[in-house]
Structure formats: C-alpha cells, structure tokens
Amino acid sequence: MPRLIARLACLLAALPFFLAGAAPAGEPQPWWQSLETEWGGHLRLQARAYQAQRQSYYQPVGTERYYDGLGDFRLKAKTRLGDWGYFEAHYEAAFDGGDTVRKNNELAGRYPGLFGGYLRQGPVEDGRRFMDLSRTVSSDNSYYLSHRLDRLLLAWQPDWGAVKLGRQALTWGNGLLFNPMDLFNPFAPTDFIRDYKVGDDMAVLQASLGEVGNLQVLAVPRRDPATREVEADKSSAAAKLHVFYGITEFDFMLARHYGDNVAGLGGTGELGQAAWRADATWTDLRDGGGYLSLMANLDYSWVLWDKNWYGWLELYFNGLGRDDMSEALGDELILDRVARGELFSLGRAYLDAELKVELHPLFNALCTAILNLYDASGVLQPRGVWDVTQSSQVIFGANLSFGAPDTEYGGFPLPGLPWQSASPDTAYILYTWYF
Numbered sequence: 312m313p314r315l316i317a318r319l320a321c322l323l324a325a326l327p328f329f330l331a332g333a334a335p336a337g338e339p340q341p342w343w344q345s346l347e348t349e350w351g352g353h354l355r356l357q358a359r360a361y362q363a364q365r366q367s368y369y370q371p372v373g374t375e376r377y378y379d380g381l382g383d384f385r386l387k388a389k390t391r392l393g394d395w396g397y398f399e400a401h402y403e404a405a406f407d408g409g410d411t412v413r414k415n416n417e418l419a420g421r422y423p424g425l426f427g428g429y430l431r432q433g434p435v436e437d438g439r440r441f442m443d444l445s446r447t448v449s450s451d452n453s454y455y456l457s458h459r460l461d462r463l464l465l466a467w468q469p470d471w472g473a474v475k476l477g478r479q480a481l482t483w484g485n486g487l488l489f490n491p492m493d494l495f496n497p498f499a500p501t502d503f504i505r506d507y508k509v510g511d512d513m514a515v516l517q518a519s520l521g522e523v524g525n526l527q528v529l530a531v532p533r534r535d536p537a538t539r540e541v542e543a544d545k546s547s548a549a550a551k552l553h554v555f556y557g558i559t560e561f562d563f564m565l566a567r568h569y570g571d572n573v574a575g576l577g578g579t580g581e582l583g584q585a586a587w588r589a590d591a592t593w594t595d596l597r598d599g600g601g602y603l604s605l606m607a608n609l610d611y612s613w614v615l616w617d618k619n620w621y622g623w624l625e626l627y628f629n630g631l632g633r634d635d636m637s638e639a640l641g642d643e644l645i646l647d648r649v650a651r652g653e654l655f656s657l658g659r660a661y662l663d664a665e666l667k668v669e670l671h672p673l674f675n676a677l678c679t680a681i682l683n684l685y686d687a688s689g690v691l692q693p694r695g696v697w698d699v700t701q702s703s704q705v706i707f708g709a710n711l712s713f714g715a716p717d718t719e720y721g722g723f724p725l726p727g728l729p730w731q732s733a734s735p736d737t738a739y740i741l742y743t744w745y746f
Contacts, residue, residue, distance in 0.1 A: 346390050346391060346392065346393075347390070347391040348388055348389065348390045348391075349387075349388070349389045349390075349391075350386075350387065350388055351387045351745070351746065352384070352385045352386040352387045352401075352745075352746055353383075353384075353385050353743055353744060353745045353746065354382075354383075354384050354743070354744045354746075355382065355383040355384075355741065355742070355743045355744075356380075356381070356382050356741070356742050356743075357380070357381040357382070357739055357740070357741040357742075358378075358379070358380055358739065358740050359378070359379045359380075359381065359409075359411075359737055359738070359739040360376055360377070360378055360379075360737065360738045360739070361376070361377040361378075361379060361410070361411050361735055361736075361737050362376050362377075362735055362736045362737070363375075363377065363414075363733075363735050364722060364731070364733035364734070364735060366722055366730065366731045366733055367722065367730060367731055367732070367733035367735070368418065368725065368728070368730040368731070368732065369414060369418065370730055371418065371421060371422075372414045372417045372418050372421070373414070377409065377410030377411045377414060378409055378410055379407070379408065379409030379410060379411050379412070380406075380408055380409055381405075381406065381407050381408075382405065382406040382407075383403065383404070383405050383406075384403065384404045384405075385401055385402070385403045385461070385507070386401070386402045386403075387399075387400075387401050387462070388400050388401075394468075395467060395468060395469070396465065396466045396467040396468050397465075397466050397468075398464070398465050398466075399462055399463075399464050399466070399479075400460065400462060400463050400464075401460065401461045401462035401463075401507075401510070402458065402459075402460060402461075403458065403459050403460075403461045404448075404456070404457070404458040405434055405435070405456070405457050405458070405459075406454065406455070406456050407434075407454065407455055408453055408454025408455070409453065409454070410453075412452070412453055412454055412455065413452050413453040416452045416453075417452070434447060434455055434457030434459070435457070435459060435509055437459070438534070438536035438539075439533045439534055439536055439545065439651065440478075440511060440512050440533065440534065441512035441532045441533065441534065441541065442463075442478065442512050444459055444460040444463065444478065445457065445458075445459035445460075446458060446459065460478060460510075461478065461507070461509065461510045462477075462478055462479060462480070462510050463477045463478040463510075464476060464477030464478060464479045465477055471518055471519055472516070472517045472518040472519050472525070473515075473516075473517045474514075474515070474516050474517075475514070475515045475517075476514050476515075477512065477513075478510040478511065478512050478513075479510055479511070479513060479515065480495075480496065480507070480508040480509070480510050480511070481495055481511075481513070481515060481527075481529065482495075482497075482508065483495075483527075483549075483551055483562070483564065483575075484562075484575075484577060484590050484606075485562075485577050485578075485579055485588035485589070485590050485606070485608075486588070486590060486606045486608065486625065486627070487588075487608050487610070487623055487625050487663075487665070488500040488625055488627075488663045488679070488681065489606050489625065489627035489629075489656075489661065489663065490590070490606065491575075491590055491591075491592045491604035491605070491606055491627075491629075492562070492564060492575045492577055492590045492592055492606075494547065494549070494566060494568050494573065494653065495511055495513070495529075495531060495547070496508050496509045496510075496511055496652060497652075497653065499655045500655055500656070500663065500681055501655075501681070501690060501692065501710060503679070503692060503694065503706070503708070504706075504741075509652075511531055512531070512532065513529050513530060513531040513532075514529065514530045515527065515528070515529045516528045516529070522555065523554060523555065524552065524553045524554040524555050524560075525552075525553050526550065526551070526552050526553075527550065527551045527553070528549070528550045529547075529548070529549055529550075530546070530547070530548045531546055531547040531548070532546045533545040533546045533547070543570075544569060544570035544597070545569060546569075547566060547567065547568045547569065548566065548567045549564065549565065549566035549567070549568065549573075550564070550565055550566075551563065551564045551575075552564075558580060558581055559578060559579070559580040559581075560578065560579045560580070561576075561577065561578045562575065562576070562577035562578065562590075563575070563576060564576070564577075564592075569647075569651075570597040571594050571595060571596055571597050572594070572595040572597075573592055573593070573594050573595070574592065574593050574595075575590065575591065575592040575593075576590070576591050576592075577589060577590035577591070578590075582609065584611065585609050585610060585611040586609070586610050586611075587607070587608070587609050588606075588607070588608050588609075589605075589606065589607040589608075590605070590606045590607075591603065591604070591605050591606075592604045594631075596644070602630035602631045603628070603630040604627075604628060604629055604630055604631075605626075605627070605628040606625065606626070606627050606628075607625070607626050608623055608624060608625035608626070609623060609624055609625075610622065610623035610624075611623070618668050618669055618670065619668070619669040620666070620667065620668050620669075621665075621666075621667045621668075622664070622665060622666045622667065623664065623665055624662070624663075624664045625662070625663045625664070626660075626661070626662055627656075627660070627661045627662075627663070628659060628660050628661075629654075629656060629658065629659055629660075629661075630659070631644055631645055631648070631654070632645070632656060632657055632658045632659035632660075633645075633657060633658065633659065634658065634659060634685050634686075636657050636658070636686075636717075636718070636719050636723040636732070637723055637724055637725070637726050639657040639658075640657070640725070640726060640732075641726060645657065656683075656719075657719055658683045658684075658685055658686070658719050659685060660683070660684040660685060661681060661682060661683055661684060662681075662682045662684055663679070663680060663681045663682070664679070664680050665677060665678065665679045665680070666678055673697060673698045673699075674695065674696070674697050674698070675695070675696045676693075676694075676695050676696075677693075677694060677695075677696070678691065678692060678693040678694070679691075679692040680692070683714075683718065683719045683720065686714065686715070686717075686718035686719060686721075687714065687715070687718070688712070688713060688714020688715065688718035688719050688720035688721045689712070689713060689714065689720050690710060690711065690712050690713075690720055690734070691709075691710075691711045691713065692708060692709070692710050692711075693708055693709060693711075694706055694707065694708025694709070695707055695708060702744060702745045702746065703742070703743065703744045703745065704742075704743045704745075705740065705741070705742050705743075706739075706740070706741045706743075707739065707740040707741070708738070708739065709736065709737060709738045709739070710736065710737045711736050712733075712734035712735070712736060720734045721733070721734075722734070
C-alpha cells in the first residue's frame with residue numbers, strides 16, 4: 312500500500328508537466344490547456360569548512376579541518392484549477408559530500424552502537440511520514456545524492472476558507488528562533504536559511520471567522536519507522552484559533568501530538584514603535600507529569616548614521632531541559648524529541664538576539680547570537696547577505712561556538728565515553744540562483 316501511494320503521488324506531481332503541453336495546430340484546445348501553471352525554483356550551492364574540536368568525539372578519526380560541498384535544487388509548479396483551488400508540487404534534489412560525511416560514516420562504522428543512528432550522514436527520509444516520496448540516487452562513504460517530493464498538495468478554496476490535502480508545510484507560533492508552539496518540523500535555532508520547511512503529509516482546514524479571526528484544524532498521520540504502519544500515538548491532530556482584539560492578536564491551540572496533550576496560548580502586539588510576541592505551551596505527558604515552555608521576544612527597526620538597522624531580543628524557557636548536559640543525554644523524553652526534529656536544545660533557559668544593518672541597498676551585515684543563560688555558553692553567527700542580481704544571492708559567514716568546559720556549547724563529557732560533545736566551528740559561502 313505505501314508503494315502504491317508513493318507511485319500515485321509521483322504521477323500527480325508530474326501532472327503540471329503534461330498539462331502544460333500545447334495542442335497540435337488546427338485542433339481545439341483541451342480544457343486542461345486553459346489552466347495556468349506557475350513555475351519557479353532555485354539552485355543553491357555551498358562550500359563549507361568545518362573545524363572539529365580536539366576533545367570531541369571526532370578524536371578517533373582525526374580532528375583536522377574538514378571541507379565539504381553541498382547543493383540543493385528545487386523545481387516548483389503550481390497549477391490554478393479555475394476559481395476553486397490549485398495543485399502544487401515541489402521536486403527537490405540534494406547533494407552533500409566531503410570530509411564531514413566521510414568522517415561521520417567512518418565514526419559510525421567503528422562505533423555503530425554509539426553513533427550509528429546519530430552521526431551517519433544521509434538525506435531527509437520519510438520513515439515517519441504517511442507517503443514515502445524520498446529516494447537516494449547514489450551514495451558512498453563520502454557523499455550522497457538524493458531526491459524527493461517536498462510539496463504535493465491539492466487545495467480547495469471556497470469562500471469560507473481553504474482545505475489542503477497532501478505534503479505541505481505549516482508554521483504555528485510567534486518565535487523568531489525558538490518556537491515552542493510550532494510542533495510540525497520546526498526550524499533549528501541555528502538555521503539561517505529559512506525559505507522552505509521540510510514538508511509533512513497532512514490535511515489542513517482553515518475557516519475564516521470574519522472580523523473575529525480564523526480557525527485552523529489539521530491532522531498529521533505518521534507511521535512507526537520500524538513497522539511502517541500508521542499509529543495513533545505517532546500521529547498528530549491539532550486546532551488553533553486566531554483572534555483579533557484591536558491591534559493585538561491572540562492564538563489558542565489544542566493538540567494531540569505523539570500521544571501527549573498540548574495546550575498553547577500566544578499573542579502579538581505593539582509596544583511603542585516595537586513589536587512584541589509571546590507563546591506558552593503546556594505538554595501533558597501520556598505517561599504522567601508535564602512541562603511548560605515559554606517564549607517572548609521584542610523587535611525594533613531604526614535609522615542611525617543614515618543606515619537602516621533592525622534588531623530583536625528573545626527569551627526562551629524549556630521546561631524539559633536540564634542544567635547538567637550529561638544528565639540531559641540520558642533523558643528519553645529529550646532524546647525522543649531531538650530524534651524527531653522537534654527539540655534542538657538541552658538546557659532550560661536561553662537568550663537569543665540579532666542585529667542587522669543595511670550597509671548598501673544590496674548588502675546587509677548581521678549577527679545572530681544564542682546564549683545558554685545557565686552556563687554562559689553559546690553560538691555567534693556573523694554573516695553578510697549580498698543580492699548580486701534580482702535573481703541571485705550570496706551569503707557568507709560563520710558559526711562560532713563559545714563557552715567554558717562542561718557547558719552545552721563549550722563541550723561536556725559524554726556519559727561513559729572518553730570524549731566530549733563539543734560544538735564545531737564552521738565557515739561557509741553560499742550562492743543561490745532563483746528562477
């Protein structure tokens with residue numbers, strides 16, 4: 312059944328290519344030839360230097376500097392189906408190769424019980440998703456080339472709202488880096504490229520409530536990676552009510568997520584000339600107990616020295632986190648959420664900030680910082696963004712970790728092992744061509 316679903320999905324994804332063909336001269340135009348198809352996409356290439364820390368778990372395979380090359384190609388097609396809806400498909404091909412892939416695979420091969428599932432490099436997989444639309448084209452110990460359908464959805468747009476079925480992306484919550492209300496494939500706090508989230512297979516209903524706001528309801532069926540059967544305790548169902556109250560907006564969320572009950576409350580508004588956002592979630596664990604997560608941020612833009620500036624501050628509290636990082640690695644609740652791409656931090660409290668200045672209409676310099684408030688370790692992400700042409704962009708920068716020993720980003724002992732979990736430093740240059 313999963314293979315049949317995947318084949319049908321691939322046939323649907325190819326529809327825009329067939330429907331876009333022209334009718335032979337002298338023959339009447341078929342009805343589908345009147346459909347409008349929008350095309351687009353991008354080609355993204357990245358070169359990266361990766362410096363593993365000497366005390367890290369890369370010691371057995373060498374901690375010299377690693378050099379990598381990465382590529383990403385996305386082709387988008389969106390076919391308008393008259394006034395009632397549209398069909399959308401995104402094809403994506405990804406390449407990742409170089410020293411980091413080779414070293415990770417070598418380390419996972421030497422210590423499969425320790426690092427087999429954690430470090431072995433590979434493409435995005437659909438082991439948990441309802442449809443398996445990802446394939447590895449070619450791979451060896453130093454690279455992989457894969458392709459997948461990252462969007463595949465049919466949308467119905469009646470007057471009262473919208474219904475969308477298929478692979479798509481949805482973002483809830485108001486966080487700028489940390490987003491406790493975004494339960495479905497959230498970005499990692501260190502992700503500086505955020506144009507596309509990884510798509511999930513879901514059904515989404517959105518209903519307009521007029522001047523009051525809107526209601527969104529969704530269902531995300533997921534499979535057990537081991538059995539490939541759809542399981543209720545691996546799936547999600549959620550509803551979010553978005554309400555307007557003057558210039559302030561509020562979100563109320565209820566969800567059943569991987570067997571846990573989650574309730575969320577969020578809001579956005581103005582504070583003078585600045586904008587504020589805040590979210591809070593309470594997770595009622597299926598095995599008993601629960602935990603609170605909080606996020607609040609403030610952003611502001613101004614003009615100084617004839618330059619446009621923009622900055623923000625954000626506080627994040629993770630009620631599931633620990634102050635002892637080694638202890639956090641033994642907590643199954645944390646590890647489960649890290650494995651499914653829902654949680655990216657081990658600590659309890661963080662402060663993050665960003666400052667951006669427009670040095671030229673085509674060039675912006677910015678720096679993002681993440682600080683663990685308990686152990687004073689963190690990450691700095693200085694970078695420059697250059698709009699080379701209307702359809703191309705270059706980003707260059709670095710990810711730099713700091714902190715004392717026995718801290719989250721400075722490095723802490725791995726339980727029962729002679730190595731530390733030390734965050735690497737990276738430098739990169741990335742070119743994107745949009746079409």
